[in-house]
Amino acid sequence: MDTPDTGPSGDVEDLLDHLRESRGFDFRGYKRTSLLRRIQHRLDQLEIGSYGEYIDRLQIDVDEFTALFNTILINVTGFFRDPEAWDQIGSVVIPKLVADKEPGDPIRVWSAGCSSGQEAYSIAMLLAEALGAERYLDQVKIYATDVDHDALAQARHATFDDAAMRGVPDGLRDRYFERRDHRHAFRHDLRRTIIFGRNDLVQDAPISRIDLLICRNTLMYFNAEAQARILGRFHFAVVPDGVLFLGKAEMLLSHGDIFEPLDLKRRIFRRAQATPPATPRPVRSSAGGGPSAADVLGELRSRGFSASPVAQFVVTVNDDLAVFNDQARETFGLHPNDIGSPLRDLEISYRPAELRTQLAEVKSRHEPARITDVEWQRPNGVVQWFEVQVNPLLDGEDLLGVSFVFDDVTIARTLRRELERTNRQLEATNEELQSTNEELETTNEELQSTVEELETTNEELQSTNEELETINEELQSTNDELKVINDALGDRSTELNRVNDFLQSILTGIKAGVVVIDQAMQVIAWNAGAEELWGVHTAEAEGRHLLDLDIGLPMTEVKPVALNALSDPTYVGELRLEAVNRRGRTITLRLVCSALSNTHGDGNGALLVMETVPADAGTSVNSLQ
Template sequence: MGERESEQFEAVLQYLKEARGFDFTGYKRTSLARRVRRRMGQVGVADFPDYVDLLQVSSDEFDALFNTILINVTGFFRDPDAWAYLAEEVVPALLAERGPEDPVRVWSAGCASGQEAYSLAMLLADALGPDRFRQRVKIYATDVDEEALAQARQASYAAAEVEGVDEDRLHRYFEQQGQRHVFRKDLRRSVIFGRNDLVQDAPISRIDLLVCRNTLMYFNAETQSMVLNRFHFALAPRGLLFLGKAEMLLSHSRIFDPVDLKRRVFRRTPGNAAGLGGIGAQPVPVERVGEVGGLGELREHAFSASPVAQVVVTGEDIVALVNQQAEALFGLSPRDIGKPLRDLEVSYRPVELRGYVEQAKVDRRAIRIKDVQWTRAPGDPVWFEIHVNPLVHTDNGLLGVTIVFHDVTAARKLLDDLEHANRQLESAYEELQSTNEELETTNEELQSTVEELETTNEELQSTNEELETMNEELQSTNDELQAINDTLRERSAELDEVNDFMAAILSSVQAGIVVVDADLRVLVWNRGIEDLWGLRQDEAVGAHLLNLDIGLPVGELRSAVRTALSGEVEGGTLRIEAINRRGRGTTVRVVVSPLRAPAGGTNGAIIVMEAVGEG
């Protein structure tokens, strides 16, 4: 890029930092510019100022650009040989160095969509068992990409994404949900996801194993150095760093020692080069320009006035020098000079010194004793860091040993306060994570309830449609019934007309007419028969013919009626002597005919009576 184009590109990076808080200034410019140009080509923008304008008007473009820059290439157990070494050598050694109840803190920096963090969880669960894993292990998984972190928290992966997991682990650590595999929820609670920018944000502290694979290679040398110093601060003593194949740390050997260079596993050194070098080295002869008088007295006063408590013993462990701070702190006096160190209380309190003194003399190297606590009644406890340094002559002859007591109480208190604050922060973070998971669960339940309500609504809609259909059918049936009813009403009217017509005919006929059914019960009793016998219609209809109390000897009709009912003949004509309604004797001509049914057969008989003369 030219100078002008380079300035325009830096303006893009500055805008990203101000607008979204992403600081890409530590990334390698060539690869970073190549990825930004790739995104510009996808949206059809030619130069950097126009792309800044696009970012200002389109918030979605930020996410697309970050996804292009932050290439989240990851997978379960990526580089199987390195992960196998981690499982077989590194993790067992790490656990062996700690007590059975000690917590294990792991940091997956640049975790992307979570496969690396869950790979670590499976390794540690294999080594400890699920129950001990839940009790002891905390895995902090961080990234700058919020979208990738959201996917990681879901812990849901397609079949192609879990190809690196063997069948046994897939069965033990994942649950099948449709076409996806979801990491076990009880173990997932030990994996804490959060946003962390390795360049800007403070590192997590007291980490036993820090995994940052193929992330440093995107930074320039200066940013790499800064991030590695933060990693050194984050790791606990003897903490381990696991990098990717593209990262070597050859220029940072002063703060990390290689454990296995091929697999990119390194161990944190106890301190930096400036803090550890030169303590036990042989002094370099210095050419003096001139002599200074009174050096012996000057050295004696300088040693005595030193603000740090010091005791010097000879090669035979005889106390040679004690300064004022040591006298005040441990109750020593000039009378103790010349005594063997073993005869003084300071030799075993606050710590057993004689073994360290002997080791310093034999090894000809400095020894540092950390975290030494001493309680001086009735005051508060005091913390020391004791340095035991051999005093070696130019010909490597041993002159003696100096014992320096550094009071680190204030620093220790600060560390304790920091540790307490970190624990509180961790607890708050875990509570926040738990609350977030509960909210996610509640959201899922609400979503499920909404879906159920939608299903119920659809079912009610379907039921309503069915009821409308049934209502239409009922309405149609009602219309049909109404039509039938109208037809019946018309037929009834017609029948009434027929009945009235028949009644008129029966009333108009002068002869008496009786119609009986097959059981000889009277069906018709016309006006002519009423006049003949004096018995009203309502008294006769329904009665048995043979039970009628009239002047006609009805018993004589039985044979003729039976014959008509049989249908064998048309009945017959009889002349019967009877008594009419006036009490006079009369001769009655009786004609009996069968009542034919439309379909054939006989339903009853028709009896016609007519008076033919009075006696």
């Protein structure tokens, strides 16, 4: 296979441009050697010989983007990876961070390049240990970002298998994870403080006002220019004296002007002091020294907005939260420290409704939008329903920002649903009444018809009664006749019993084994000699097929003789054969088989007589007429 051009002006630039334009991923800042090696690995897997051919593959197979990104982006992470460094974070950095905060002050953490989320959950456990669960829920917000959608999706599930949990100490695992379906789920109440979202460190704006920024073993994949750009954004994101926690392969040797080491061995850095921004000039008051009419009007507008019973907030043209009223704070848990934060970093951007798509549409079209049937469950368990109005705020043709208004339609929705339910019940009741009325009319006609039928039936019963009297007389006569016949049958039955007893005494008196079979070779008689010879009782033998009996008689030799007797009413055959008696001993047996026929000469079955003879009494005779 030909190796694709790896030079800076080769076809690889076309591939990187295609990835940036079609999917928004800019890999130009990655170290070129590592990047080309991973791309080449993917081309080798597909047996593709050029970047141009691979671009064609990406255009016709959208799933190939995922395979390529999984090859380029190495999502390796784990709980408390490099335990010594995490011990320093838990024992030194976090206690100082907590000590510097007043109760109620927000603690903001950013896990950049979070992969499947283990580092975000690790810092959450350390902060919860330091603050306690109640204070943690009140103060902490953790932002976890990555460019890999699949990794973010996995992180949001907050469940991990046994292998992933090996780095979690037993005590933390017991306090912060629950066992669910052979996996470990992070505590649901603490999970709400962690917000996962996509962020490209090279292109996207950083998250601001961060107290602790964790970016471990991510910068190493970028070249020096991209690293400098990313670190500049990190410096903007971190508050004064904020902490940057890097991976053990990352040094920041050339960026000491923006981050200074706190613990170089464990790659823990602090934001270097920078020149403070200029203080805004105060607004000039009226000539009399008191508030101007404009100030009073502005204050009235602000108070009116805050006191509105409808939850609402406004974002700037750059999608940063500008202002929100008291109802929005109470309903959605917004905090004054959220002012200035990008909307995408706030929970309200996707819950109770996905607002970012509507925001982009309103900004592009300068037309309001509406989201209906938005359900929101407050912490106290109360469920509210909203209709969200998204309105552009325009100054002529210029867009100043976007307003989000949450109209509470819970009562109206409840009343509407109750009205719909009542209407359905009324319709069902009306249909039932109509059906009942029709059934009553039908029943009335059926009753009238039944009366007529009863009258006819009465006449028929009268006629039938007369017929029954006649039949009764005939039955009495017949009964007398049957009594005579029954007496005759009783005499005949007595005679038959006598004959049967006589035949049974004959069979019993014969010491040889006697078996009688019918035309179907079913056993109809089995005497005591047969019982003694084969160990099978009469009740077990009679009614069964001769060949199905489990006795020591070689049926392959008996079967032809029996069939001859059944087919020829004059047949008599004799066999001398070796058999095994009921005691399991080998005996020499003489078997005579003869046909049974009635007075008309028709065959009725066959008679088999079997007796043991001395072994030297002579040779076997196959058939004798």
